[in-house]
Amino acid sequence: MESARSFETLVQDDERIKYCRWERSHLLARRCASFPIPVLDPGVHVLLKKATACLAAAIGLTLALPAVTAGAAPAPVDVKAAAAAAAGSDWLHTEGNQIVDAAGNPVWLTGVNWFGFNASERTFHGLWSANITEVTKAMADRGINIVRVPISTQLLLEWKNGQATAPNVNTYANPELVGMNSLQIFEFWLGLCERFGLKVMLDVHSAEADNSGHVYPVWYKGAITPELYYQAWEWAATRWKSNDTMVAFDLKNEPHGTPNDTTRAKWDNSTDIDNWKNTAETAARRILAINPNVLILVEGQEVYPREGKTWSSPNTNPDLSPNYYYNWWGGNLRGVKDNPINLGANQDQLVYSPHDYGPLVYNQPWFDKPFDKTTLTNDVWRPNWLYIHENGTAPLLIGEWGGRLGQDARQDKWMTALRDLIVENKLHQTFWVLNPNSGDTGGLLLDDWKTWDEQKYALLKPALWQYGNKFVSLDHEVPLGGTGSTTGISLGQRYSTGGGGGDTTAPSVPGQPAAGGISGTGVTLTWAASTDNVGVTSYDVLRGSTVIATVSGTTYAVTGLTPSTAYTFSVRARDAAGNVSAASAARSVTTTAGGGGGTDQGCSATYKTTSSWSGGFQGEVSVRNTGTTAGRGWTVNWTYPSGTTVASLWNGVLTTPAVTVRNADHNGALAAGASTSFGFIGSGPAATPATVSCTLS
16 A cells, blocks of 8 residues: 555545545544544554544544554554543433433433335435435434434345445435445435434334335345344444444334234244244344444334233134234334343343324224323323333333324324323334325425425424423534534533433423313313423323323313312423422312203313424314214314414314314214314414314204
8 A cells, every 4th residue: 555645545445434535524533433444554554643633633632543663564543432532422321211321311312214225226215306415404403313214134234245336316416425335325424414413223124125125024034034134233233333323223123913924023932033022132132242332122013912812822803802912013012011122231222112103004993983192092002012111111212103194183183192192201202204205104304305394393393302492412512403503402512511400490380271161071271381491391280289181282171070060270380300380370160060051062172282383383173072962063263362373274174364163074073972173383472262162063
């Protein structure tokens, strides 16, 4: 090797450090430090030493390279270790049901999926028109702090074997990707994530590079054997073991299948080839032997034997002879109770990761009857996976959830309920999906790959980690959005007050509840929101001195009351640090005698602000027939203060802007006890009406 070659030329010689060419800022040294330095001859080593010293001086580090004499091969240099010693690393681990940083500070992984590397295109979808840097920066600016990247075992093995090919990308839109193969594009993107304060989770989505590969139920297929699956993960663990932008590995997307299927995933203590629990333990242990710092995510499967049944029990009609519990692909983690994942000394790297969807993806049985957040929690989420969080067994990260809005009231209700569960419990999550080309869910981006779906983003935003009205990065040094960000802060800034106990300020006292829709058995409470230096996460609703509900919004429908009875209600606010406000002024309510009466007595309307932002907000109104006879249609009325209006509305018809909403054609008929809902985007300051009236016709 010629010793007189320039540092610029030298970097071009080694793919592992070539990305240093594109970063001249503070992050350059951090990025270079993520790659092992190659063995060099003495002359080039001197040149590299001078260049490295120059780069390190820019960020105040002293990086020592070993002396090299002529004819001697220099020892490998761990520049990353030196940088980590000076600045700290961003690796994460678990404590109980929390994920924490190296200092024990709780973190909240709130992100999104971006697929394409799993498919035949072998790169992110959208690069046929969108710019990779602009899309990545937009995610960070809007509060995404981790990106789950689906990939195939086949592509990992191709990279491992030096068979990376150049994918088809629009280089006019992406001049920075000219001449790159798929691995180089991926690692260039890792550099962008570091620059903008994003972290990355790699997810083996399918065995083969196939746009429908996720449909296949297990992790092996054709030439992709279980052993090659393990080797692919070992290669990934080795490749990025010093790069703390890659903080998590999701071992396999949505294992599934039923006992009637020829190929299926099961969960027990066997070592059978189809036992997902054993496979996950084996893969995790082989990964952690290489990199003990990476988080390991384990999903569930589709079915699990009911009490007294086994995996040999016949899979007869579940409605006639139920032998198995069913759930979403990857969403059944009942097996953890009987046979938890055991990672030995590295147990504190384990995170369980269920998936959950709404009726527009598949009409599960629990959507065919009246449901709400309480019934979903009790009937679906808690028995399948929420118990893991509630028992303190391990953290949960909901790896996929999401879907289309404004097309089905049940879908909107499900998505809002799960969002609220995530926020109230600070469950980690990666929303499905960024891509607009996801057929059954749509994306956060619209079809031009640039414009964001503001309605969907407004629903997601409360489930993104925020502190002091800024989005929080999982990088201790880089604000979310990068240097100079106006929307994000770094993890170091979040805990600059000294650990998790820095915030001791309670939220302000909420407004006195207003009572509406009073009937013999219920009342709808609404109140003015609290303010807080960090941000209010939830409200406790009290009847007398007893907490009867915890909600994320500023409205709650109380049910199960006794006719002609006086009750007293108040609310109090909670923030992200666990501080609790004083209780609001109380509101006394006397229920009606029940039975009879006019149209107002047979209809209740519950108003809820689901999210808000500067200059606008999103709301939802639930309409319920509280009478004893069916209604053919409904009308809801309320009044906003000056400056607040409804800008757009779905699942209803806006007849006057001040505000009167009548039913849409598909949701006017309400049987006794039935309910529906409509949603809307508001313009101006978010405001909770003092009264919301409802009539049936």
